[in-house]
Amino acid sequence: MTKQPTPSTATVWARFRFSVIGSLLSAPPPHGELKAAIQSLAEKIWTHPVTGRDVQYAATTIERWYYKARNEQEDPVRVLQRAVRKDSGKVSLGSKLAEHLRRQYRDHPHWSYQLQYDNLASTVKADPSLAALCSYSTVKRFMQTHGMVRKRRRPKGRPGEERAARRRENREIRSYESEYVGSLWHLDFHHGSLKVLTHAGQWQRPIALGILDDHSRLCCHLQWYFSETAEDLVHGFSQAIQKRGLPRALLTDNGAAMVSEEFTEGLLSLGIVHEKTLPYSPYQNGKQERLWATMEGRLMEMLEGVARLLVHGPPCRRPWHVPAPSDIISRRPTQCALEPQPAMLYSHSLRASGGIGRRARFRV
DSSP: OOOOOOOOHHHHHHHHHHHHHHHHHHSOOOTTOHHHHHHHHHTSOEEOTTTOOEEOOOHHHHHHHHHHHHTOSSOTTGGGSOOOOTTTTOOOOOHHHHHHHHHHHHHOTTSOHHHHHHHHHHHHHHOGGGOOOOOHHHHHHHHHHTTOOOOOOOOSSOHHHHHHHHHHHHSOOOOOOOSSBTSOEEEEEEEOSSOEEOTTSOEEOOEEEEEEETTTOOEEEEEEESOOOHHHHHHHHHHHHHHHOOOSEEEEOOOTTTTOHHHHHHHHHHTOEEEEOOTTOGGGGHHHHHHHHHIIIIIIHHTTTOSOOBOOSSOOSOOSOOOOTTTSOOOOTTOOTTSOOHHHHHHHSOBOSOOSOSOOOOOO
């Protein structure tokens, strides 16, 4: 099944505007009643084509759309698209101001865009001859256009960290998304931010094992442990397989449990391709890191006021209740409320994963 191309924002706006004034074109009001018809449209509440919020438009705005579409003979929809600014793609910055910004970037390449802008504003305030200061977005676009991107500080420590930092600076990094549900899963351990009191009277920091589907962002399984051994990993991954079936591939880091013989042989026997991130490169598993941010920001924040988190009963692989996989999700930062939820997307998308009938064959 071929995916339909996503229409551009300009096309979405043109179709929306035409839907507003379409009734006036298909069934023109009688002579002398056009103003009243436009006023009735202005009093209605419309759904914003991009954000989905309730909006209203002035009668003069609807009138402008109406006459623009009526006077167009060939394509009355296309004429309603938003006009592109004449200076689109051009960043205007004074020569003196631009030269000072270049020198400032050469001296401080590790500063953020906001810090670069704040220091530039202080300089302009002290020396008005540099010309008027542009907005923050203009300065940021100018820096990005001229290759003045922020450089990360190289960590001082292990040689592998330094090699990873140089690789990240010299190579292009792109986002990705699998085309089908179950074609790629992400897996990682995460040390919780809160400690729990065990039945033995000891404070321990639990470790969460999360397994995430790449296409739908659905958390296939999330469970707490007190260690991150191969036995814990196999136990949690088997639970995800029982719930969601077999994935085509699995992406993990190079932790001891992930590269253990028991786990890698089990994946091989199940026909699951095991992909590993580069050393000291957590950004390659960014969707999983986003899941941890969601968990810490939503689940753990609700437990912050609890003075003593107790674990009742003998040690087990499930220290406390874990929310359902559909409750803890890793949503895109720009995902709006109109987009399908991960659980719905997982259920209705094309699947690349195997069935649940084949049980996991791990040696533990």
